[in-house]
Amino acid sequence: MYQYTGGTTGVSKGVMLTHANLSKQVQQLKAWFPAFNNGTEIMLGALPYFHVFGLSVSMNFSIHMGFAQVLVPRPQPEPLLESIRNFRPTFAPLVPTMYIGMLNHPDLKKTDMSCIKGAFSGSAPLPVEVIHDFEKATGAVIVEGFGMTETTPVTHVNPFHGGARKVGSIGVPISDTLCRIVDLEDGVKDMPIGERGELIVKGPQIMKGYRGMPEETANTLKDGWIYTGDIATMDEDGYFYIVDRKKDMIISGGFNVYPRDIDEVYYDHPKVQEACSIGIPDPKRGENVKLFIVLKEGETATQEEMIEFGKTKLAAFKLPTEVEFRKELPKTNVGKILRKQLKSDEMEKRKKA
Numbered sequence: 001m002y003q004y005t006g007g008t009t010g011v012s013k014g015v016m017l018t019h020a021n022l023s024k025q026v027q028q029l030k031a032w033f034p035a036f037n038n039g040t041e042i043m044l045g046a047l048p049y050f051h052v053f054g055l056s057v058s059m060n061f062s063i064h065m066g067f068a069q070v071l072v073p074r075p076q077p078e079p080l081l082e083s084i085r086n087f088r089p090t091f092a093p094l095v096p097t098m099y100i101g102m103l104n105h106p107d108l109k110k111t112d113m114s115c116i117k118g119a120f121s122g123s124a125p126l127p128v129e130v131i132h133d134f135e136k137a138t139g140a141v142i143v144e145g146f147g148m149t150e151t152t153p154v155t156h157v158n159p160f161h162g163g164a165r166k167v168g169s170i171g172v173p174i175s176d177t178l179c180r181i182v183d184l185e186d187g188v189k190d191m192p193i194g195e196r197g198e199l200i201v202k203g204p205q206i207m208k209g210y211r212g213m214p215e216e217t218a219n220t221l222k223d224g225w226i227y228t229g230d231i232a233t234m235d236e237d238g239y240f241y242i243v244d245r246k247k248d249m250i251i252s253g254g255f256n257v258y259p260r261d262i263d264e265v266y267y268d269h270p271k272v273q274e275a276c277s278i279g280i281p282d283p284k285r286g287e288n289v290k291l292f293i294v295l296k297e298g299e300t301a302t303q304e305e306m307i308e309f310g311k312t313k314l315a316a317f318k319l320p321t322e323v324e325f326r327k328e329l330p331k332t333n334v335g336k337i338l339r340k341q342l343k344s345d346e347m348e349k350r351k352k353a
Contacts, residue, residue: 002211003052005149014211015052015149022060024204025152028174029061035117035161036091039066042115044089046075046098051334052153053123057093067091075335077105088115092140095123097274097335099134099142104273104296113138118160122147124336125242125260127267128168146170146242150226152205155179156240169239177203180225181234184246187227196243199232200225231258248339250279250287255317259339262289262320265313266306271299274329277320278343281350291320292342294329301325 001022002014043062047054062069070087072079075098083089099121102108119134119142126144134142143160144167147153156179158171165171173179181197183189191197202225209217220227231243244258251257259277266275274294279287295301303323310319330338330345 003149013213013216016208016211017152018208021152021205021207025056025154026060026064029057031175032157033160036065041067041091042087042089043067043069044083044092045069045071046080046094048333052149053334056152077101078107081105081107081111084113085111090115090117092116093120095335096121096126096130097331099130100273103133103137108137113140116140118143120145123334127264129267131167144170148228150207151201155201166239169241172238177201179240181232193236194233196231196233198246199228199230201228250289252287252317253285257289257318262291262314262318265310266291266293269309271295271301276329276337276339276342278339278346280346288321289318290322290346292324292326292329294326
């Protein structure tokens, strides 16, 4: 099949996934979640099935296991919470914006989440503060994982059935999946434990290539390894952590600044619902940080207040120099914040100015 990428970092590409890729992925998921029983679970179908996360984890896995599927065509906080109250799903694969939306909705107080055996998050990094808030409010455990369209999509998940679960980590490679963290420049040298580098992956769920794009395929697939474009670290226990996208890195005054480090700090602010930082041109430093914020309902704040908050938690070169408040941030159809669009809108605005 041709599964098109979300286009968050460039032009959407047709990923060629074979029948074997799709079949092996379902077998990997079944092996990873042995606590789920054939024919007895109820899956909350909030992810679009045309997106690779919804395709494999929600649809194909559920069909293979004979789960009931509760379809939520408009996965906004209110219908999600209503579906949980009415249908008592046991399996809830969602994306971070869905968790954030439910946490900030008044109906959360009247929704019992104890039916959920597994709440899984993927598609974009889940802020640590959101994990803590959700688990505190609901008693449901969120297990974070990682994947991409080119890997059908899952390559890493935190252990669900025994084994340590590490908050903020994408977990460990799933069955039959090999992973390395390599030097950002040469793409070959393996980085020591705890050091940042590019995550590369090999396994039976890796795509055949990009449709009609031999050069893009050759840049991404090398000797059977897929170069994810994600900057990651691995700890001494073999757990992986996504630091940021290689293309999103901001270089300010010669320092590498990872937007996710900044976003995480602001998700910790009691008034902030969503945060996303980008690099903006600066004649002296090369780039500075601009932060976009969506405030929680009923809250007000100023740019100065947010910059002052950052001073207590961020090094000076990571500190935002500009803060823009918005009612909402641009997102893909699966709810992933489009950092690329914020950047391109900002560049366009600066050209006109």
